Amino acid sequence: MTHQLLIGYADRQTFLNRLSGSTKLLCFVGLSIIGMTTYDTRYLLGIMVLSLILFHFAKIKFHEISFVLSVILGFSVLNLLMVYVFAPHYGVSIYGTEHLLLGHHAAYFNLTTEQLFYEFNLLLKYTFMVPLALIFLMTTNPSEFAASLNRIGVSYRISYSVAIALRYIPDVQSDYRTISLAQQARGFEISKKASLMTRARGGVQILLPLIFSSLDRIETISQAMELRRFGKGKRRTWYMAQRFRRNDYLALLIVGALIILGIVLFKVNGGRFWNPFHA
Amino acid sequence: MTAPIISFRDFSFQYNSQTEPTLRHINLDIYPGEKVLIAGPSGSGKSTLGRCLNGLIPQSYPGTISGHATVAGQDIQQSSIFDLSLNVGTVLQDPDSQFVGLSVVEDMAFSLENDQQAQPAMRQATHQWAQTLNLQDLLTHHPQELSGGQKQRVAMAGVLIDNSKILLFDEPLASLDPASGKASMALIDRLARTQDLTVVIIEHRIEDVLQQPIDRLIVMQDGQIVANDRPETILRDSLMAQQGLREPLYLSALKLAGISLADCQHLDDLAQLDAPHLTTTLQHWTAGVTLKTPVTHTQPLLTIDHLTFGYAPDQPIFKDLSTTIHRGDMISLVGQNGVGKSTLSNLITGFLTPQAGHLTFDGQSLDPCSVKERADHIGYILQDPNQMLSKTLIYDEVATGLVLRGLDAQTIEQRVLATLKICGLYEFRHWPVSALSFGQKKRVTIAAILVLQPAMLILDEPTAGQDLQHYTDMMQFLAQLNREQGITIILITHDMHLMLEYTDRTIVLGQGGILMDAAPADVLTNQAIIDQASLAKTSLYTLAEQHHLNPTEFVAKFVQAEREARQQ
Secondary structure, three states, X not given: OOOOOOOOOOOOOOHHHHOOHHXXXXXXXXXXXXXXXXXXXXHHHHHHHHHHHHHHHOOOOHHHXXXXXXXXXXXXXXXXXXXXXXXXOHHHHHHOOOOEEEOOOOOOOOEEHHHHHHHHHHHHHHHHHHXXXXXHHHHOOHHHHHHHHHHOOOOHHHHHXXXXXXXXXXXXXXXXXXXXHHHHHXXXXXXXXXXXXXXXXXXXXXXXXXXXXXXXXXXXXXXXXXXXXXXXXXXXXXXXXXXXXHHHHHHHHHHHXXXXXXXXXXXXXXXXXXXXXXX | OOOOOEEEEEEEEEEOOOOOOOEEEEEEEEOOOOEEEEEOOOOOOHHHHHXXXXXXXXXXXXXXXXXXXXEOOEEOOOOOHHHHHOOEEEEOOOHHHHOOOOOHHHHHHHHHHHOOOOHHHHHHHHHHHHHHOXXXXXXXXXXXXXXXXHHHHHHHHHHHOOOOOEEEEEOOOOOOOHHHHHHHHHHHHHHHHHOOOEEEEEOOOHHHHOOOOOOEEEEEEOOEEEEEEOHHHHHHOOHHHHOOOOOOHHHHHHHHOOOOHHHOEOOOOHHHOEOOOHHHHHHHHHHHOOOOOOOOOOOEEEEEEEEEEOOEOOEOOEEEEEEEEEOOOEXXXXXXXXXXXXXXXXXXXXXXXXXXXXXXXXXXXXXXXXXXXXXXXXXXXXXXXXXOOOOOEHHHHHHHHHHHOOOOHHHHHHHHHHHHHHOOOHHHOOOEHHHOOHHHHHHHHHHHHHOOOOOEEEEXXXXXXXXXXXXXHHHHHHHHHXXXXXXXXXXXXXXXXXXXXXXXXXXXXXXXXXXXXXXXXXHOOOHHHHHHOOOOOOHHHHHHHHOOOOHHHHHXXXXXHHHHHHHO
């Protein structure tokens, strides 16, 4: 039975597991924002190394993430290629110099060190977040998600809908399987044997009953929640919320310092880019 | 005399979406500490009355109210769902959809979270109620890992944690197997006594509720209360049968034996039931009935040969399972939840592939056949018709299977109309599916499968959640298909009435194979099998034992007499 989603939480008994979900979410969001803003290669490399070290400590097994990792890698490479195809001179316009490696100065597709350097920065930006995101997802108990979102300021109704989704995804999956099998028995072919059109039509035949049964479900759930006073107050407490401990403050402090460092570097570099070519 | 905790005075309610009032001039008082059963056929207004108690009416279901209703001193028109929920804890029919938390303990604490209680208080309360309801070992479990009975206990914990004094159950037995249902009723009774609760149970399975003492039975019909008395009085007047409700089996047996209910004492409690010459009358009746030799079918239709299957190789669900289904059989397939009843039907219909073993259908091997090819011979009908219906018009729904098999328009029309006639849906053929009742929708799903002319039907809980009238209609229809069209029928069920009254052969699954394969009367009088398969002893069995009769013989004779009476 595959109850687990693509990537799953497990209690791996590490200090990262014991951090509160809110801390991890705040750190992840904070580092992502500064990392997405800056193009300082030294800084990005630093965070990359840090996140890899943390990832090592999270004791996540490679086979648990190999699928997600290959998808992300594939998309990153595709993206970098597209950037080159559409703007092969962007690096030159940013850094103001041109060191030709291949091709002619006047050609559209030439290769410069500046462009390679720019795209290397992009690659770092795409990838430094991956270990952090995986750490957040895989060391945070799903029950704590909603509480964490609520703590960082998302309204509790929206936060709880995340918890509800996690709760009912397995049920909807099993509904889907049941409906799909019943429709197949009546002759809807949705396997690879049938043409795309037939399969698409077969899909609709499954979706309709699935949507109706999900709507019924939603009505019952919202009644059940109302009957237990969900939505009564402006706030609510969370059974699974974790209190901030020393390590949480420490983690927030370190990440705060890193963010300030990033901002200071903006000043030093006179902008978002660190330019090694002017030296 | 204390003041009533629930009071309705000339109360009527009409949903905005309806043209007629659903509740009409209700007068009802329920006193603190009472245990009340509200019964009635579908559409009698019993669920609507429940919604008035917990505040869903008028807040979630707007409508017109006249008259007056108070619950725990609050006028239901003036108070919010939130206020009422502190006094009335509601356990919904489907404990699965009531489960909103990701784990047991979170679900228990849900209402406390909404009350903004601090974590230590929540921990203390969940701990206490986990102990009372025996959930300590399940606190971190996910809803997918719980049985129906466990989920219901979690649902109870989730509302009892508010210390509400009124507990409202909406059809608590509908999604439980007989043994869990029995346990659940005993638990409700214990809670009611130890926690000083007022309990209102809405249910149409009266016999199962009456296994525990009930103070008052309220029977509803067409939005009105037609009886409101001690259960014994109502049972004696045979009001249930008149109102389209099923009366306890032992009462039917007493009547068959010619015992006048008016002479009986303790009619609502089988253990204490007494009447003049009860034993001799029952013995006399039993002696007077001769059992006919049961009709047996011998022509093999489906042969299951040394079947082995498991989702994980080290946890086989079936090991070396073999049996033969004969043409014309009407079989009930029973067993504990999770024992593999659906798995077996999925193996037969080809949704799953066995690790070892063979299936033979009508002399042909099924092993190389695809799901679609098997569906030409074996029809599978899900419990919830809404999961099967995907067209707007009934005609189209029934025609779908034939259209997909590429038949010509004329043949399709011929076969669809013929099938609709058999299913009693011919007049509805141009109706939209959405306009049908639950039972009619179920019929449409059966028609949509029958049109493929299968030799065998597998139905999952064909009568779940239906009242006696709809149940009888459905079962007589299936019995007729079996008798007149010669269709072999396998019914997956928890309903012991259904097993006894309509099937000739019961296959009990358990422990990786077939625990027992015998006549229903033999199965339901075998204590070891009853325990292993989470069935429950029927009241007939107890009655026979009490009066020194052979239970198997007595049950078999009762079933035979009932069937003869029905066919006349």
